[in-house]
Each structure stands twice: as C-alpha cells, then as structure tokens.
Amino acid sequence: MRMYDLIEKKRGGGALTDEEIDFMITGYTKGDIPDYQMSAMMMAIYFQGMNDKETLKLTTAMRDSGDQLDLSAIEGRKVDKHSTGGVGDKTSIALTPLVASVGVKVAKMSGRGLGHTGGTIDKLESFDGFRVDISNEQFIKQVNTIGVSIMGQTKDLAPADKKLYALRDVTATVENISLIASSIMSKKLAAGADAIVLDVKTGSGAFMKNLDDARALAKAMVTIGKGAGRDMFAFITDMDEPLGCAVGNALEVKEAIDTLKGKGPADFTELVLNLACRMVMLSGIETDEDKAMALLKENIANGKALDKLAEFVSAQGGDSKAVYDTDLLPKANNVYELKADKDGYITHINCEEVGIASLVLGGGRETLDSVIDLSVGIVLNKKCGDKVSAGDVLAYVHYNDDKKKEDAVKRLKDAYQIGDSYNKTKKVIIDKIC
Numbered sequence: 001m002r003m004y005d006l007i008e009k010k011r012g013g014g015a016l017t018d019e020e021i022d023f024m025i026t027g028y029t030k031g032d033i034p035d036y037q038m039s040a041m042m043m044a045i046y047f048q049g050m051n052d053k054e055t056l057k058l059t060t061a062m063r064d065s066g067d068q069l070d071l072s073a074i075e076g077r078k079v080d081k082h083s084t085g086g087v088g089d090k091t092s093i094a095l096t097p098l099v100a101s102v103g104v105k106v107a108k109m110s111g112r113g114l115g116h117t118g119g120t121i122d123k124l125e126s127f128d129g130f131r132v133d134i135s136n137e138q139f140i141k142q143v144n145t146i147g148v149s150i151m152g153q154t155k156d157l158a159p160a161d162k163k164l165y166a167l168r169d170v171t172a173t174v175e176n177i178s179l180i181a182s183s184i185m186s187k188k189l190a191a192g193a194d195a196i197v198l199d200v201k202t203g204s205g206a207f208m209k210n211l212d213d214a215r216a217l218a219k220a221m222v223t224i225g226k227g228a229g230r231d232m233f234a235f236i237t238d239m240d241e242p243l244g245c246a247v248g249n250a251l252e253v254k255e256a257i258d259t260l261k262g263k264g265p266a267d268f269t270e271l272v273l274n275l276a277c278r279m280v281m282l283s284g285i286e287t288d289e290d291k292a293m294a295l296l297k298e299n300i301a302n303g304k305a306l307d308k309l310a311e312f313v314s315a316q317g318g319d320s321k322a323v324y325d326t327d328l329l330p331k332a333n334n335v336y337e338l339k340a341d342k343d344g345y346i347t348h349i350n351c352e353e354v355g356i357a358s359l360v361l362g363g364g365r366e367t368l369d370s371v372i373d374l375s376v377g378i379v380l381n382k383k384c385g386d387k388v389s390a391g392d393v394l395a396y397v398h399y400n401d402d403k404k405k406e407d408a409v410k411r412l413k414d415a416y417q418i419g420d421s422y423n424k425t426k427k428v429i430i431d432k433i434c
C-alpha cells in the first residue's frame, strides 16, 4: 500500500477502506509516513469529507494507537462526560461528585488548559495538596471505594491524535467535523467508560460558533460512540456568554462549591443538573428522568453532594476543609470593581475577551510551561439581559498585579455591550441529541 495512492483516492472523493485507514494511522504514528503526506491527506479530507464508516474507523485506529484504560475492575457502569470547552466551564468540579453521591461510577481523565483559564486539573489544584498524577491502580481503587476520581491525561493516550492535531493546527485543517469528532472521541474511547455524555457548546465563546455546526459535531460524536459500542447522549448548550459568573481557577472552584450547596448561578446549576441527570440515567441507577433529577436535587439539599466533593478532594491529597470554608481557597490580594458608564441593558458579553482578561491576569497559560496564578480572575455581576444603571458594578476583577489589571479591565470593559433593550430569550440547554 502507498500513501500517495490513498491521498489521490481521497482527493478524488473516494472512501478509504478500514485497511487503508489502519495503514495510514499506524504508519504516521510510527513516523513511516511523513508530515507532508499526512498534511496533503488532511487537506483532501477537509475538502472531500469522510463518511460515517470512515470516521468511525479513523477514530478507532487513533484510539488503538496508544494506551487504553481498562476499567473492568470497577464495579458498575462507568459514565464519562466531555465538554467542548468554554469560558467559565467548571462543570466537572460540581458534576462528578454530584453524580457519585447518588452511586454513579466516575473514572475521569482531564487535561490542563492552554489559553483562557486553566483546565479542570488546574482548577482542582486550588485545593492545597490535590494530586492528579496518581497511578491507574489508585485511580481504580478510589472509584471503587468513593465512586469518583479524576486523573491527569496519560501521555500515551491516542498518540496518533496528538500528532495529527498538532499537524492540523498548522495546516489549516482543524475545522472539519469528521476530523474534530474522531479526534475528541479517540481520546474518550481510550479512557474506557461505558457511557458518555457530551456537552457541545455553541456561541461566540465556543469552538463551534454556529448552531448547525455544533449539531453536526454532536451527531458525529454520538454516531462514533454508538458505533464503538458505547451509550451516548449529547447536549448542545449555550456559550454566547460565560457560563455562571466566575472565570478563573479558584473563583470557579468556589462557584462549583456554591452550586453543590444549592447557591450557584441559575444557568450553571441548570446545566450541571441536566448533565448529571443524563449520567444517572445512562448508569442505569435510575432511568426515569424525573426520579433521577429528584435524587440529584435531594443530594444537593441534604449536603451529600458537597460531602462527596470533600471525600474526593481528600482522597487525592487535597485539603478538603476548603470545601466547607471557601476562604481557604487561593485568594487574590485586590479586587477592582468595573462599573457601568451608562444606563441600559447588557446586550452582549464577548466571551473570548472575558477569557483573555482572566488569562492576562495570570489565570491561564500562554505557553505549556506557564505557571498559573490560581487566585486571579473575574466574577461577573451582570450578565446578558440584566438591567443596569450607570455606576452599577458589572464585574469584580480579582488581581495581584496592577499592570495586568489595567490590561484586563480594558478588555473586560470592551467585552460588555450596553444597549437600550434586550429581547432575546436566553436558554442554557439548546438541544439534545441521542
């Protein structure tokens, strides 16, 4: 088999066979197929697309290119969740202990963030001593004993995807649904869960800016997951403004804790409860939607979800006292109040600018080696649709460095748009795909 022939076939609109895809992914992972040929293939796929069968095969070939987690030693059905990411997305921190508190087994791998705010792992490190570099054995034992563990992504998970994603990033071939779906799902399948709930975000702060693209991506990922024998459910959710109010690592952890106490922002609470409900249903613990939702709400009201977070934090070496006393989380030295300069309604908040404002304060990584300041960030006091008067606080900027604050405040000011009226209907859950 020759890579040249495969490129020519795909360029002409042909469908690659399973053997051809295996040849291409194995050869590329080993270094036998050079970047220039794979770049040409990616561009051919970008223009000609892949059918469902090719997309599934590409995914499983990438999944099989490295380590796969064997979760068979964990009793019960393991349910995972994946979000395509956005500004203020601290969902996993509230969601995983919440579902574990009703008996769902959550064995989750998460990544660190690059850009905007940190990833879930960075945020969890707001708990002093929290460790994610745990062994597979500890990971499995912890899920069997307390129902939840989150570990850092192992280096050798879907190495073919790692190499291909880096190549796509510099060859303008990221934006193809089959390539994105197979990239995400290869890692999710390798992480071993029986069922996966997807949170595909859409809007100005999302990877998928428009709704049709988000739907197409969700459908492609659900089809892949089912084709690989997993139970799947996808939500399309709003990312046209930041999720909840907090953006920044420890600030987001505090908001997740508040949510488990029943005092979280409405949009974030609704999202967490809906994702959690679907995870409970897919786990088989409770398949009736109303009953599953009632179980979750009960465990928020009776404190069991919060206790599960504390148990999870301390099992991974973290100081769980901060779960009950959030003043113990990292705290910035100063807080600046950004105020509205006119009356009106908040008509738009540019998500990406809010994310960048948090990044420039020190809350995100500019490069892989950057050290994150866990304490800084932004807490939005006004969101889209809110009525404001001149002088009202729009957002609180938590900062440690005056110069960084100046830059962040300027960005945040520009991110807010105030107009005479607001007549959109806001909803956090836009669609469901299964």
Ligand code: URA
Pocket: 165, 174, 179, 180, 181, 183, 184, 207
């Ligand atoms: N995230 C991924 O993991 N892969 C893509 O291709 C795009 C976003």
